Amino acid sequence: MASQSLFRPLALSLLLVLVLSFLPLRGGVEYWRPLLLMLAVVYWLLTEPDRLGIGFAWCCGLVFDLITGGILGQHALALSVCAYLLELFGQRLQHFSLWHHTILVALLATLYQLVVIYINLLVGREGQSWFMFYAVVSTTLVWPIFARLLNWFYQPSR
Amino acid sequence: MLLLGLTALILIGLDTCTEWLEPAKSRFEQAARPFHWLTNLPARLSEWGDENVVSRKELEAENEQLRTELSIHKAQMLRMAEITAENARLRNLLNATELLDDKVLVAELIGVSPDPLSHRILINRGSRDGAYIGQPVLDDRGLMGQIVRIWKDSSQVLLITDSSHAVPVQVLRNGVRTVAEGTGDYRRMALRYVSPTIDIVAGDVLVSSGLGGRFPVGYPVGKVLSTEQSAGQAYMSVVVEPTANIERSRHLLLVFSNVEDLSAGEDEDGG
Numbered sequence: 001m002a003s004q005s006l007f008r009p010l011a012l013s014l015l016l017v018l019v020l021s022f023l024p025l026r027g028g029v030e031y032w033r034p035l036l037l038m039l040a041v042v043y044w045l046l047t048e049p050d051r052l053g054i055g056f057a058w059c060c061g062l063v064f065d066l067i068t069g070g071i072l073g074q075h076a077l078a079l080s081v082c083a084y085l086l087e088l089f090g091q092r093l094q095h096f097s098l099w100h101h102t103i104l105v106a107l108l109a110t111l112y113q114l115v116v117i118y119i120n121l122l123v124g125r126e127g128q129s130w131f132m133f134y135a136v137v138s139t140t141l142v143w144p145i146f147a148r149l150l151n152w153f154y155q156p157s158r
Numbered sequence: 159m160l161l162l163g164l165t166a167l168i169l170i171g172l173d174t175c176t177e178w179l180e181p182a183k184s185r186f187e188q189a190a191r192p193f194h195w196l197t198n199l200p201a202r203l204s205e206w207g208d209e210n211v212v213s214r215k216e217l218e219a220e221n222e223q224l225r226t227e228l229s230i231h232k233a234q235m236l237r238m239a240e241i242t243a244e245n246a247r248l249r250n251l252l253n254a255t256e257l258l259d260d261k262v263l264v265a266e267l268i269g270v271s272p273d274p275l276s277h278r279i280l281i282n283r284g285s286r287d288g289a290y291i292g293q294p295v296l297d298d299r300g301l302m303g304q305i306v307r308i309w310k311d312s313s314q315v316l317l318i319t320d321s322s323h324a325v326p327v328q329v330l331r332n333g334v335r336t337v338a339e340g341t342g343d344y345r346r347m348a349l350r351y352v353s354p355t356i357d358i359v360a361g362d363v364l365v366s367s368g369l370g371g372r373f374p375v376g377y378p379v380g381k382v383l384s385t386e387q388s389a390g391q392a393y394m395s396v397v398v399e400p401t402a403n404i405e406r407s408r409h410l411l412l413v414f415s416n417v418e419d420l421s422a423g424e425d426e427d428g429g
Contacts, residue, residue, distance in 0.1 A: 066186035073169030
C-alpha cells in the first residue's frame with residue numbers, strides 16, 4: 001500500500017518535469033532553463049532514500065535521453081553520479097534544512113553540468129560551454145520553490 | 159554504481175560511434191510528440207489570436223498591402239519567365255547542366271529540441287507528404303537546414319547553425335567557394351579554413367553552392383559579419399550571420415529539387 005502511495009506522485013512529478021523541459025525557449029533564454037529533471041530526482045532521493053537509489057536516477061536519465069534525442073546515456077550518467085554522491089552522504093542529508101539542501105543542490109547541479117559538458121566535449125559536440133552554467137544558477141534558485149511545492153503534494157510515509 | 163556508470167559510458171560510445179541505436183532512438187523520439195504538442199500550445203494559441211482577433215481596419219490595411227506586394231511580384235515574375243528561358247538557352251549553348259524548377263511544400267514547426275546545444279526542430283511533414291532524409295528546408299529568407307530523421311507525418315530538421323552541420327557555400331559577389339559551419343549559436347556561423355589571400359569582406363552574401371549535391375544552388379545562407387586575420391594563425395576567422403530567421407520562423411518550406419541532370423553532365427566531362 002505504501003509503495004502505491006509513492007508511485008503516483010512520483011510518476012506525476014516526473015511527467016510534469018518532462019513536459020516542462022520541452023517548453024520551447026529560444027533567444028538566449030534556453031540556457032537559463034533549470035535542470036528540472038535533476039531537481040525532481042534529487043528531491044525523491046532525499047525524501048525516499050530507502051526505496052529509491054542510483055538505479056532510479058539512471059533510469060530517469062535514460063528515459064530523458066531517449067525522449068529528447070540527446071546522446072544516449074549522457075544524462076543517465078550525470079544523474080547517477082549525483083545519486084551516488086547523495087547515497088555516499090547517506091541519511092545525514094535528510095535532516096538538513098531547506099537552505100542546506102539549496103547549497104547541496106547548487107553543488108550537484110554544477111557537477112551534473114560538468115558531466116554533461118565533459119561528455120559533449122568527449123564526443124566532439126562543441127558549443128558554448130560557459131552558458132551551460134547559467135542553468136546551475138536558475139536550478140539553485142528554483143529548488144526552494146520546487147521542494148516546497150512537492151512537499152505540499154507529498155507527505156513522506158515516515 | 160560502477161555497473162550503471164559503465165553501461166552509460168558504453169551507451170554513449172555506441173551512440174556516437176555507431177548507427178546501431180538509430181532505430182530505437184527514432185522510435186522513442188516519436189514518443190516525444192505529445193510533449194512537443196503540449197508545450198507548443200501557448201505559441202499556437204497566440205498565433206490563432208493574432209489571426210482571429212484583429213480589427214476590420216487592420217485586415218483591410220493588410221489586404222491592401224498584400225495586393226500591392228502581389229502585383230509587384232507578378233510584374234517581376236513576368237520578367238523572371240523571360241530570364242529563365244534565356245538562362246536555359248544560354249546553358250544549352252554552354253552544354254551545362256540544366257536546373258529545373260524547384261517545387262516547394264509548406265511545413266509548420268511543431269517542436270524545438272529541449273537541448274540548447276542541439277539545434278534540431280520538428281516539422282509537421284513526413285514520409286506521407288513525400289519528404290525524405292537530406293531534404294533541404296528553407297524559410298522565406300534563406301536556408302534553414304535539412305531533414306535528418308523522418309516519420310510518417312513528421313520529421314526532424316537539423317539546422318545549419320548546429321555545431322555538427324556544415325553547408326557548401328559560395329560568395330555571391332565573386333563565386334569564391336567555401337564551407338559554412340554551424341557554431342551552436344542561432345545567430346552565428348563560421349567559415350573554416352579560409353586562406354588570408356581569399357577575397358572575402360564583411361557584407362558579402364553567401365549562397366549555397368550546390369556542391370555535395372545535397373542543397374540546391376543559389377539559396378541565400380548568410381551574410382559575412384566580420385573577417386579577422388590574427389597573427390600566427392594560418393587561416394582567417396570569418397563570422398557569418400545566417401540569413402534565415404532561424405530562431406523565429408514557424409512556417410518553413412521543403413524543397414523538392416531536381417538535380418538529376420547533374421550526373422549526366424559529369425559523365426560527359428569524364429568521357
